[in-house]
Amino acid sequence: MQTIDAMGVDAIIVRHASAGVPWQVASWVDASVINAGDGWHEHPTQALLDCYTIRERVSSLAGLRIAIVGDVKHSRVARSDVLAFTALGADVTLVAPPTLLPPSLAGWPVEVSHDVDDVLPKTDVVYLLRMQRERQTEALLPSLREYTARFGLTRERARLLADDALVMHPGPMNRGVEIAAEVADLPRSVITRQVANGVAVRMAVLFLLLGAGRR
Amino acid sequence: MKELVVKGGTVVDATGSRRADVLIRNGAVAGVGEGLDGERVLDASGCIVAPGLVDLHAHLRQPGREEAETVETAARAAALGGYTAVVAMPNTDPPIDSAAVVREVLDLGTGAACDVRVAGAITVGRRGDQLAPMAEMAAMGVRLFTDDGSGVQDARLMRRALEYASALGVTLAQHCEDEALAAGGHMHEGEWSSRLGIPGIPAAAEEVMVARDIALARLTGAPVHFLHLSTAGAVELVRLAKAAGVPVTAEAAPHHFTLTHAEVASYDPVFKVNPPLRTEADVAAVKAGLADGTLDAVATDHAPHPQEDKEEPFDQAPPGMLGLETALPLALTELDLPVERVVALLSWQPAHIAALDGEHGGPVVEGRPANLCVFDPAEAWVVEPERLASRSRNTPYAGRKLTGRVRHTILRGEPVVVDGEAQR
Numbered sequence: 001m002q003t004i005d006a007m008g009v010d011a012i013i014v015r016h017a018s019a020g021v022p023w024q025v026a027s028w029v030d031a032s033v034i035n036a037g038d039g040w041h042e043h044p045t046q047a048l049l050d051c052y053t054i055r056e057r058v059s060s061l062a063g064l065r066i067a068i069v070g071d072v073k074h075s076r077v078a079r080s081d082v083l084a085f086t087a088l089g090a091d092v093t094l095v096a097p098p099t100l101l102p103p104s105l106a107g108w109p110v111e112v113s114h115d116v117d118d119v120l121p122k123t124d125v126v127y128l129l130r131m132q133r134e135r136q137t138e139a140l141l142p143s144l145r146e147y148t149a150r151f152g153l154t155r156e157r158a159r160l161l162a163d164d165a166l167v168m169h170p171g172p173m174n175r176g177v178e179i180a181a182e183v184a185d186l187p188r189s190v191i192t193r194q195v196a197n198g199v200a201v202r203m204a205v206l207f208l209l210l211g212a213g214r215r
Numbered sequence: 216m217k218e219l220v221v222k223g224g225t226v227v228d229a230t231g232s233r234r235a236d237v238l239i240r241n242g243a244v245a246g247v248g249e250g251l252d253g254e255r256v257l258d259a260s261g262c263i264v265a266p267g268l269v270d271l272h273a274h275l276r277q278p279g280r281e282e283a284e285t286v287e288t289a290a291r292a293a294a295l296g297g298y299t300a301v302v303a304m305p306n307t308d309p310p311i312d313s314a315a316v317v318r319e320v321l322d323l324g325t326g327a328a329c330d331v332r333v334a335g336a337i338t339v340g341r342r343g344d345q346l347a348p349m350a351e352m353a354a355m356g357v358r359l360f361t362d363d364g365s366g367v368q369d370a371r372l373m374r375r376a377l378e379y380a381s382a383l384g385v386t387l388a389q390h391c392e393d394e395a396l397a398a399g400g401h402m403h404e405g406e407w408s409s410r411l412g413i414p415g416i417p418a419a420a421e422e423v424m425v426a427r428d429i430a431l432a433r434l435t436g437a438p439v440h441f442l443h444l445s446t447a448g449a450v451e452l453v454r455l456a457k458a459a460g461v462p463v464t465a466e467a468a469p470h471h472f473t474l475t476h477a478e479v480a481s482y483d484p485v486f487k488v489n490p491p492l493r494t495e496a497d498v499a500a501v502k503a504g505l506a507d508g509t510l511d512a513v514a515t516d517h518a519p520h521p522q523e524d525k526e527e528p529f530d531q532a533p534p535g536m537l538g539l540e541t542a543l544p545l546a547l548t549e550l551d552l553p554v555e556r557v558v559a560l561l562s563w564q565p566a567h568i569a570a571l572d573g574e575h576g577g578p579v580v581e582g583r584p585a586n587l588c589v590f591d592p593a594e595a596w597v598v599e600p601e602r603l604a605s606r607s608r609n610t611p612y613a614g615r616k617l618t619g620r621v622r623h624t625i626l627r628g629e630p631v632v633v634d635g636e637a638q639r
Contacts, residue, residue: 023482038412105409
């Protein structure tokens with residue numbers, strides 16, 4: 001890292017399987033460090049692009065009811081989204097079986113539910129997390145089939161949503177597991193907008209940190 | 216050998232405390248009283264003169280990890296911390312699981328700045344599947360056996376080890392950690408692990424093994440010593456077991472009564488240790504356990520690691536922190552106990568558990584071996600990692616101001632630390 005720093009780079013973008021590595025790197029170098037995802041911890045630019053994508057459809061996040069459904073425990077997207085959505089005034093509900101929630105939610109400004117059917121009718125945005133296949137081998141789930149039956153956004157379940165509710169997903173999707181293919185392709189799904197906005201938001205981050213925003 | 220007088224201090228031992236000078240001749244205490252003189256005088260004014268401290272739990276890293284620590288450097292750090300004896304943990308490479316390796320470590324300790332004793336492994340290779348030759352090691356003076364670094368997972372094997380050990384007059388010490396529950400964890404499972412996205416080790420991973428071994432101690436009648444207890448639940452289990460007359464003893468490490476899991480928010484692996492730093496409630500319970508006698512000893516779990524190993528990502532860095540040079544001041548300032556109780560927890564109580572009380576930790580009276588620790592309970596100092604005698608620098612207390620400092624350490628009448636400077 002000090003070698004890279006010595007080359008005079010202005011920024012180091014860090015994506016790492018271990019939580020906290022961007023913080024460690026930042027303590028060693030003078031360059032700006034941008035976290036592009038660290039372990040289960042955070043994915044800040046994903047949260048920024050998610051907020052921007054919602055703002056494209058809705059004027060403000062204040063008072064918006066957002067349900068984050070799925071494997072919150074292992075999700076850096078969920079951790080950053082909870083911080084960003086609540087900072088902008090949204091009411092966030094985490095929906096998952098207890099095995100896929102963090103062991104402690106002390107200090108998290110969220111509601112928790114284990115019943116997605118109860119939550120969906122009261123939701124403005126449903127944000128689905130990617131379900132990793134290995135979770136069933138870690139005794140966190142009996143099977144992906146049971147997960148889909150209880151928490152997946154199936155075509156039937158999507159009918160519980162209000163007409164103007166949005167469907168989001170950080171990608172890549174497991175079609176047929178956390179989200180049915182037909183639901184992912186509905187007009188209310190803004191999943192491809194998220195991907196497109198990701199390019200713009202990350203350009204903006206670099207511009208603000210390294211370009212005009214730096215001065 | 217010259218006569219030596221430790222002059223002007225307050226002697227504190229298991230019999231109480233009194234203002235007295237201590238005269239030392241031929242490696243033994245030759246007199247205790249007012250107005251003593253000798254050829255060489257060590258000033259102890261303002262100081263406590265106590266039996267040398269005994270550490271039940273130090274990782275000396277030799278053989279195998281000499282880049283982290285050697286017996287010589289660890290013993291020097293120990294002497295500077297007031298210790299006259301340390302028990303070397305067996306998780307070396309090769310592990311201390313045979314008479315040959317016991318001999319090697321004892322030989323390395325010859326002439327070191329403090330006495331080096333050895334804990335042998337319970338199982339061959341510390342692999343947890345076959346009993347190590349405990350009798351062979353006991354014949355060489357080993358009195359404590361442990362697979363520390365990991366616990367003996369197989370309850371039947373632990374039962375047999377206890378039964379076998381009971382005929383040898385030795386004590387088995389357990390690193391309490393259920394590996395299935397702890398698997399993949401790198402810090403305490405709770406509020407901070409959830410926030411930081413670091414896989415956690417639940418308190419229950421420690422507590423289920425404490426509970427199991429209490430049951431096995433009751434079953435076999437053999438004593439069990441619990442290493443580095445860190446949770447309120449584990450302390451409570453030991454409290455109940457002692458009340459029921461089960462032959463158990465227990466220790467706690469200074470970091471478990473001074474630091475919490477909130478430190479990990481820095482992602483600095485210097486705060487990674489096993490058992491992990493726990494909650495404020497656990498810290499309070501450990502302190503209460505040390506105060507009410509549930510916990511018998513403060514033991515350092517001194518675990519040196521070279522700097523490059525502690526610059527890894529948090530979940531890849533090895534657990535462990537230095538302890539020998541900071542344990543006494545931390546105990547003096549953080550436990551809110553009278554100095555006599557602090558010295559008991561660091562000296563004669565651990566000496567008794569390690570069966571070292573013939574030489575270490577005994578009362579400061581004529582005829583006893585002169586193994587003494589002289590410390591100023593009021594001297595303040597700042598921990599500077601680069602000034603520590605350990606070969607490694609991984610102290611979690613860098614920059615912290617501590618109160619209480621060792622002035623002299625005397626090993627069998629020989630001053631090995633004088634005015635805070637190592638002589639060996």
